[in-house]
Amino acid sequence: MLINNITDKYNRPFNYLRISVTDRCNFRCAYCMPKEIFDSGYKFLKKHDLLSFEEIVRVVKGLESFGLNKIRLTGGEPLLRKNIEKLIHKIKTKTNIKHLALTTNGSLLTQKKAKLLREVGLDEITISLDSLNPYINKKLNPLNDDKNVIDAIYTTLDVFNFVKINIVVMKNINDSEIFKIIHNFKDTNSELRFIEFMDVGETNRWDVDKVITSEDLIKKIKKTFNIKKSHPVLGATSQKWKLLDYKASVAFISSISKPFCNTCNRGRLSADGKFYTCLFSTHGNDLLQVIRNSPKDDVLENLFSSIWSTRLDKYSLIRNLNKNIKIKIPKIEMSYIGG
Ligand code: SAM
Ligand code: SF4
Ligand code: SF4
DSSP states (O other): OOOOOOBOTTSOBOOEEEEEOOSOOSOOOTTTSOTTTSSTTOOOOOGGGSOOHHHHHHHHHHHHTTTOOEEEEESSOGGGSTTHHHHHHHHHHHSOOSEEEEEEOSTTOOHHHHHHHHHTTOOEEEEEOOOSOHHHHHHHOTTOOHHHHHHHHHHHHHHHSOEEEEEEEBTTTTGGGHHHHHHHHTTSSEEEEEEEOOOOSSSSOOOGGGBOOHHHHHHHHHHHSOEEEOOOOTTOSEEEEEETTSSOEEEEEOTTTSOOGGGOOEEEEOTTSEEESSTTOSOOEEHHHHHHHOOOHHHHHHHHHHHHHTOOOOHHHHHHHTTTSOOOOOOOOHHHHOO
16 A cells, blocks of 8 residues: 655644544543533434444545554444444454554443454553542442443453553542552553543533643652653653553643644544544534545545645644633534544
8 A cells, every 4th residue: 555644734644543433422421421411412423424334444544545554443432332343353454554442431341342352453442440439430420330440441451461541630529549540550561541631522611720730640649659751752642651660650641731732643533424633623524425425535535635734733732822811612522523
């Protein structure tokens, strides 16, 4: 396959795609899908609006020629999408994608499912965890399923021999839990990723006062654990640190305090086939219509080329530089665009 690496207006390449396979979820995390908004009246996408697995593979094949080599399946809750293992198998057998990962809340990840996902070629799983305290978990997410989530983490360690754990840290809500989480997983082959609470979407009542910066967390963690900063990886959203006395590592995703827009190499594909060049884009490019209306691959490729080569997004950086100015754009929900 001929690869014609593409760059945007700030010379940023494109090599990573996050694919949301559904906008639905069986959880209602307050920072993502607050229960009072995402209730029985909420209008989720209809089945016929979703990209089929064949259509997703067609998009992936089209974008591979521009340098795409890494994919994360997400949502909503990706394990709610029926037969997701078939999509994983198709991507792994029909494309040249090197790294295929999945982010899940873990509640539906049984041992059998994990083994199946591994067999069909999934490379890595990230599981989201709020805390180890059932009371805090229920407060953050009334539909939380503590036991299954923790079981899923150990199942992933067993089947994949490695797990990434995402923890969105909210001030005075679950920040007291970080030490317990590190203690609990310190001897496992895991990466504990502490994420600053982000101002994504319009419904999660984000407020800067609810954010704990990575810098503050690192200072706190250093008082108890020996940690050493690893070499930064170009294009990575997280900064990794080694826990010197233990097997696990910790990582910090500082989207609010230290935005990484300058090296942002990722695009997002929503479950209904809209391509977004930024988590905070207000407009998605309708690839579903393009591929349903045209069997010719060059139509998709020409469109993508014009989208990426004119990309100018730097939302988090601009917000960070203009702390006193409220950026007023209608933001898209994380559960739809794919976290
Ligand atoms: N349902 C799956 C899960 O929770 O892992 C996948 C989708 S979820 C939207 C992907 C990731 O986004 C999760 O790790 C979640 O914690 C994170 N996330 C959601 N809302 C966030 C927010 N406001 N700030 C930071 N991270 C957020
Ligand atoms: Fe669902 Fe994941 Fe959002 Fe929680 S973070 S509500 S599990 S999509
Ligand atoms: Fe990338 Fe947009 Fe996030 Fe900046 S704000 S890192 S451009 S997704």
